[in-house]
Amino acid sequence: MKTIPFHQLNEVEVENVFGPERQFVTSLVFHSKYVSKGSVFFSIRGENEDGHRFIEEAIQNGAVAVVGDNQAHLQKLSLCYPFCSFIVVKDVRKAMAFLAKFYYNDVNEKLKTIGVTGTNGKTTVSAYVRSLLNLLGMPTGLIGTTGIWNSREKMRYKKSTPTTPEAVDLHHIFDEFDKAGDTAASMEVSSIALDQKRVEGILFDVAIHTNFSEEHLEYHHTLEHYKACKLKLFEQAKCAVINIDDEGMGEDILARFEGPRLTYSLHEDTRADLTVRQLSVAEDGSRFYLTYLGKEYSVYAPVYGTYNIANVLSAIGTALLLGYQMNQILNALTHLQSPEGRFQVIQAPNHSKVILDYAHTPVALTRLVEEVKKLQYNRLIVMIAGIGIRDFKKMPKMASIIEGKADEIIVTVDHPGYHDPQLIVDQVMSGFSNPDSPNIHTALTREEGVRKALMLGQPDDIILLTSGCINNSQIVKGKEVPHSDEEIIQEHYLQSS
Numbered sequence: 001m002k003t004i005p006f007h008q009l010n011e012v013e014v015e016n017v018f019g020p021e022r023q024f025v026t027s028l029v030f031h032s033k034y035v036s037k038g039s040v041f042f043s044i045r046g047e048n049e050d051g052h053r054f055i056e057e058a059i060q061n062g063a064v065a066v067v068g069d070n071q072a073h074l075q076k077l078s079l080c081y082p083f084c085s086f087i088v089v090k091d092v093r094k095a096m097a098f099l100a101k102f103y104y105n106d107v108n109e110k111l112k113t114i115g116v117t118g119t120n121g122k123t124t125v126s127a128y129v130r131s132l133l134n135l136l137g138m139p140t141g142l143i144g145t146t147g148i149w150n151s152r153e154k155m156r157y158k159k160s161t162p163t164t165p166e167a168v169d170l171h172h173i174f175d176e177f178d179k180a181g182d183t184a185a186s187m188e189v190s191s192i193a194l195d196q197k198r199v200e201g202i203l204f205d206v207a208i209h210t211n212f213s214e215e216h217l218e219y220h221h222t223l224e225h226y227k228a229c230k231l232k233l234f235e236q237a238k239c240a241v242i243n244i245d246d247e248g249m250g251e252d253i254l255a256r257f258e259g260p261r262l263t264y265s266l267h268e269d270t271r272a273d274l275t276v277r278q279l280s281v282a283e284d285g286s287r288f289y290l291t292y293l294g295k296e297y298s299v300y301a302p303v304y305g306t307y308n309i310a311n312v313l314s315a316i317g318t319a320l321l322l323g324y325q326m327n328q329i330l331n332a333l334t335h336l337q338s339p340e341g342r343f344q345v346i347q348a349p350n351h352s353k354v355i356l357d358y359a360h361t362p363v364a365l366t367r368l369v370e371e372v373k374k375l376q377y378n379r380l381i382v383m384i385a386g387i388g389i390r391d392f393k394k395m396p397k398m399a400s401i402i403e404g405k406a407d408e409i410i411v412t413v414d415h416p417g418y419h420d421p422q423l424i425v426d427q428v429m430s431g432f433s434n435p436d437s438p439n440i441h442t443a444l445t446r447e448e449g450v451r452k453a454l455m456l457g458q459p460d461d462i463i464l465l466t467s468g469c470i471n472n473s474q475i476v477k478g479k480e481v482p483h484s485d486e487e488i489i490q491e492h493y494l495q496s497s
């Protein structure tokens with residue numbers, strides 16, 4: 001609860017206020033249905049709706065202030081609702097970010113903030129950073145695809161938020177972290193969030209770049225726009241950790257970022273600050289020699305997969321930039337915790353092994369399969385999925401990547417949204433050179449796909465279930481339908497035992 005003097009907030013860039021110049025406010029809300037007594041309602045123009053259409057509903061629900069960009073409309077409404085403040089701004093999303101920051105007393109500045117961007121690895125890196133900083137004694141929360149976690153546990157925040165929450169939620173979460181005694185926040189910063197100014201006004205202590213490849217064209221339309229959005233993160237960061245092996249964006253950041261920075265590379269003969277020699281990746285963890293400032297260190301990390309070593313390097317770089325010593329960091333690293341659903345191994349009672357991995361881009365799937373093929377197994381069974389709420393063009397690519405690399409392939413659907421699941425499966429299938437192969441199976445729901453994959457599994461097989469769930473649910477016709485691969489797996493083996 002706080003009094004907001006709208007005109008006095010420079011960064012909100014107020015153009016006009018109709019009605020009271022200040023209000024006693026109880027919450028900040030961008031959906032009319034969630035407005036309660038004392039809320040500020042932000043009317044955002046979205047993909048499907050114009051938030052200005054819902055102002056009167058918001059006022060009926062108790063809004064005391066409305067922020068919008070349609071001056072004529074707000075002025076007209078102010079005549080009907082003189083007790084309500086109507087704030088005209090140029091950019092509603094930007095205003096929302098700065099009002100949220102003000103409302104929560106700039107709590108983000110009390111925390112060390114670490115923002116992770118990149119096409120693949122955001123969830124993994126942000127979870128590694130949280131785990132590593134916690135082990136080093138800096139209580140750190142996490143915000144991302146796997147939910148909201150304070151330094152101790154998963155929090156019951158809203159039922160679901162996007163990977164990078166809207167600004168009003170984000171600052172609320174920072175406030176919750178602060179109240180829980182946390183002093184740092186590690187978070188995924190998606191390109192869409194940067195475009196929609198969800199993190200505007202935050203100066204990150206460290207910004208991390210993992211890699212850049214084609215993704216989210218359903219939103220950005222061009223790769224240039226996707227990259228330009230990601231680059232914005234480095235305009236609002238004190239320090240940066242940069243993957244110079246990444247040809248997609250590494251050089252672009254290096255050319256622009258002038259603050260303290262650390263670069264990393266998985267190769268030894270590079271100009272990176274952190275380089276790797278003699279990497280040996282095994283199921284019980286990875287070992288390698290790490291060079292930093294002319295010194296070589298022997299490293300063990302309990303993670304699997306070459307790409308995860310790149311992710312570990314970015315967490316090490318972050319801890320160094322936050323002032324920790326290499327020896328402290330490497331000690332802590334031996335207890336590093338990985339996020340759920342990223343190379344999550346489940347040993348099945350019939351001696352097959354189920355691996356859950358969120359790989360859902362062509363690059364992630366390629367790297368993942370390369371790593372899985374290094375393991376010992378009898379047959380490899382892989383389930384891939386077309387994602388209805390993402391770019392349809394990448395679906396055939398997922399098929400061509402997996403063709404010839406697995407003994408059995410199941411093609412299914414994730415988050416069909418408003419699309420016909422058969423259409424999605426057909427899109428994926430069009431990428432196979434031999435779609436009629438008896439080893440390629442289809443399933444019109446993820447649940448059916450998981451069951452088919454498990455049925456095919458025999459002792460010593462690996463069953464690799466890729467792509468996956470957001471918030472343990474599937475998005476079907478605009479609704480979240482509960483779904484858990486793990487529950488289906490447990491049920492399957494209970495029934496078959």
Ligand SMILES: CC(=O)N[C@H]1[C@@H](OP(=O)(O)OP(=O)(O)OC[C@H]2O[C@@H](n3ccc(=O)[nH]c3=O)[C@H](O)[C@@H]2O)O[C@H](CO)[C@@H](O)[C@@H]1O[C@H](C)C(=O)N[C@@H](C)C(=O)N[C@H](CCC(=O)O)C(=O)O
Binds near residue numbers: 030
């Ligand atoms: C595609 C996209 O950008 N969607 C965002 C957008 O929704 P929208 O354009 O569909 O909104 P809309 O339905 O047109 O409504 C416009 C406005 O009217 C309001 N409204 C609507 C109906 C109503 O009855 N009352 C009301 O007030 C809505 O709250 C909204 O503010 O505006 C909403 C409100 O600001 C966002 O929450 C929503 O993000 C949704 C949750 C989302 O899933 N976005 C995805 C694309 C996303 O951000 N993904 C990234 C990617 C992560 C990754 O890399 O994996 C992420 O950070 O999660």
Ligand SMILES: Nc1ncnc2c1ncn2[C@@H]1O[C@H](COP(=O)(O)OP(=O)(O)OP(=O)(O)O)[C@@H](O)[C@H]1O
Binds near residue numbers: 119125210
């Ligand atoms: N550094 C990396 N390079 C390439 N692939 C990676 C890397 N890190 C993880 N992956 C692969 O990408 C998958 C998704 O990883 P992660 O969830 O960490 O990425 P993300 O960027 O958060 O994706 P999303 O935002 O869509 O959740 C992993 O399960 C793994 O297969």
